[in-house]
Amino acid sequence: MLLPLLLPVLNALASAVEVKRPRGVSLTNHHFYEESKPFTCLDGSSTIAFEWVNDDYCDCQDGSDEPGTSACPNGRFHCTNAGYRPQYIPSSRVNDGVCDCCDATDEYNSGFVCENTCKEMGRKEREALAQMAEVAREGFQLKQVLIEEASKGREDKQRTLAELQEGKKSLEEQVETLRSVKEVAEKPEKEAKEIHQKKWEEQKAAEKAAREQARASDAFQELDDDGDGLVSVAELQTHVELDVDGDGTLSETEAQVRRGRRSQDGGAVMCQTVLSTSHVNPPGGVVLQSPAGKLRQGRGLTKFADSVSSGPQPTKTQFQCPQGTRTALGHQPPFPLLSSRWQ
Numbered sequence: 001m002l003l004p005l006l007l008p009v010l011n012a013l014a015s016a017v018e019v020k021r022p023r024g025v026s027l028t029n030h031h032f033y034e035e036s037k038p039f040t041c042l043d044g045s046s047t048i049a050f051e052w053v054n055d056d057y058c059d060c061q062d063g064s065d066e067p068g069t070s071a072c073p074n075g076r077f078h079c080t081n082a083g084y085r086p087q088y089i090p091s092s093r094v095n096d097g098v099c100d101c102c103d104a105t106d107e108y109n110s111g112f113v114c115e116n117t118c119k120e121m122g123r124k125e126r127e128a129l130a131q132m133a134e135v136a137r138e139g140f141q142l143k144q145v146l147i148e149e150a151s152k153g154r155e156d157k158q159r160t161l162a163e164l165q166e167g168k169k170s171l172e173e174q175v176e177t178l179r180s181v182k183e184v185a186e187k188p189e190k191e192a193k194e195i196h197q198k199k200w201e202e203q204k205a206a207e208k209a210a211r212e213q214a215r216a217s218d219a220f221q222e223l224d225d226d227g228d229g230l231v232s233v234a235e236l237q238t239h240v241e242l243d244v245d246g247d248g249t250l251s252e253t254e255a256q257v258r259r260g261r262r263s264q265d266g267g268a269v270m271c272q273t274v275l276s277t278s279h280v281n282p283p284g285g286v287v288l289q290s291p292a293g294k295l296r297q298g299r300g301l302t303k304f305a306d307s308v309s310s311g312p313q314p315t316k317t318q319f320q321c322p323q324g325t326r327t328a329l330g331h332q333p334p335f336p337l338l339s340s341r342w343q
Contacts, residue, residue, distance in 0.1 A: 022054050023068030023108070024094070026078040026086070032064075039065060063091060070094045077106055084118035084125065 021030035032042060033053065040047045041060035048059045054068045063072025068091075075091030079101030089100045095110040102121050104114030223231045225238055236242065236255040244254045 023105070024054070024075075024077040024091070025067050026088075029078075041065060066091060068094065070096070077101075079103060079105055081118045084122040 021027070022033050025033050029042075033039065033050075035050050037050065038047050039050045039053050041062055042064035043060065043062040045061045046059065048065060052059050053065050056066070056069045056071045058072035058075070059065045060072070063075030066072045066075050067077060069075075070092050072091055076088045077091045077094050079087050079089060081087060081101060081103050084102050087101070089106060093100050094106050095108070097107070097110050097112045099112070099114035100106050101114075102118040103116050107114050220231070221227075223235060223239070225235045233252055233255045236258060237250045237252065240248060240250055242254070242258050243250050244257065250258070
C-alpha cells in the first residue's frame with residue numbers, strides 16, 4: 001500500500017540529485033566515464049581520450065564511446081525517464097525524429113519537439129500497480145477465508161468420521177452378539193434337521209431296496225413259466241431274447257451259459273455269488289455243477305434240487321440277492337434277468 005505513495009517522492013529525489021555524466025550513460029555506469037581520465041572501452045579493446053566520447057565517431061568496437069549519438073550501430077542509449085521507468089534503446093534511434101524516451105532525451109538535436117510524458121505514464125503505471133495490489137490483497141484475503149473454511153470443514157469431517165467409526169465398532173459388536181445368539185438358537189434346529197435328513201436317507205435306501213427286491217422277485221416269476229418254483233433249462237429256452245449267437249433260438253448250451261452267468265445289468269442283478277466252500281481252491285473259484293441243474297425257490301432259499309453225482313462234495317454256495325440270502329448246492333451262480341423289462 002505504501003509503494004504507490006513513495007514512488008513520486010523517490011522520483012522527485014532522483015531528479016533533484018543529478019549526477020554529472022555524458023549523455024546516454026546510465027547512473028550505474030557513470031564511474032566509467034570520468035573527464036579527468038582517458039576513457040577505456042567497456043569491452044577493453046582500446047583506450048581513447050575522453051574528448052572522443054560522444055564526438056559522433058565510433059572509436060570502440062562495442063560502441064561504448066558513443067552512448068549519446070547514433071555513430072555506432074551497436075551502441076545503447078540510456079533514457080533516464082524521470083517519474084517513470086528508465087530504459088535502454090538502440091543508439092541508432094537517437095535523433096531520428098521519433099520520440100522513443102518518454103522524457104524526450106533521445107531527440108535532443110533532431111529539431112523535433114517531444115513532449116515529456118514520463119509523469120503521466122508513471123501515474124498510470126502506479127494506478128495499475130495499485131489496482132493489481134488491491135486485487136492481490138483481496139485475493140489473499142479470499143485465500144485466507146477459503147483456507148479457514150477448508151480447515152473448519154476438515155475438522156468437521158474428521159469429527160464425523162470418528163463418530164461413524166465409533167458407531168461402526170458398536171454395530172459390529174452388536175452383530176457379533178446377535179450372531180452368537182443366532183447360532184445358539186439354531187443349534188437344536190440344525191441337529192434336528194440332521195437327524196431328519198439321516199432318517200430320510202435311510203427311508204429312501206429302504207424303499208430302494210424294497211423296489212429292487214420286488215423287481216428281483218418279479219424277474220424270477222417271469223422265468224418260472226410253470227410256476228412250480230423251479231427254473232429249468234427248458235424254461236430258459238422259451239426266452240429267445242437271451243439268444244447269444246443271434247440265430248433266433250436259445251440252445252441248451254446257451255441256456256446253461258446264461259444260467260451260470262452273473263449279471264449286473266442296470267442294477268437289476270438277480271443275485272451276487274459269494275462262494276463259501278471247503279473243497280474249492282482258491283475261494284471264489286468254480287464249484288461242481290449239478291447234473292439236473294434246476295433251481296428251486298423255497299422259504300427264502302434257492303437251491304439245486306439234485307445232489308452232485310460225482311467229484312468231491314461241495315459245501316453250500318451263498319448268493320447275496322436283493323430279497324435276501326439264497327443258498328444252493330452247485331457251482332453255477334444265478335441267472336441274469338431275462339427280459340428288458342427288468343434291465
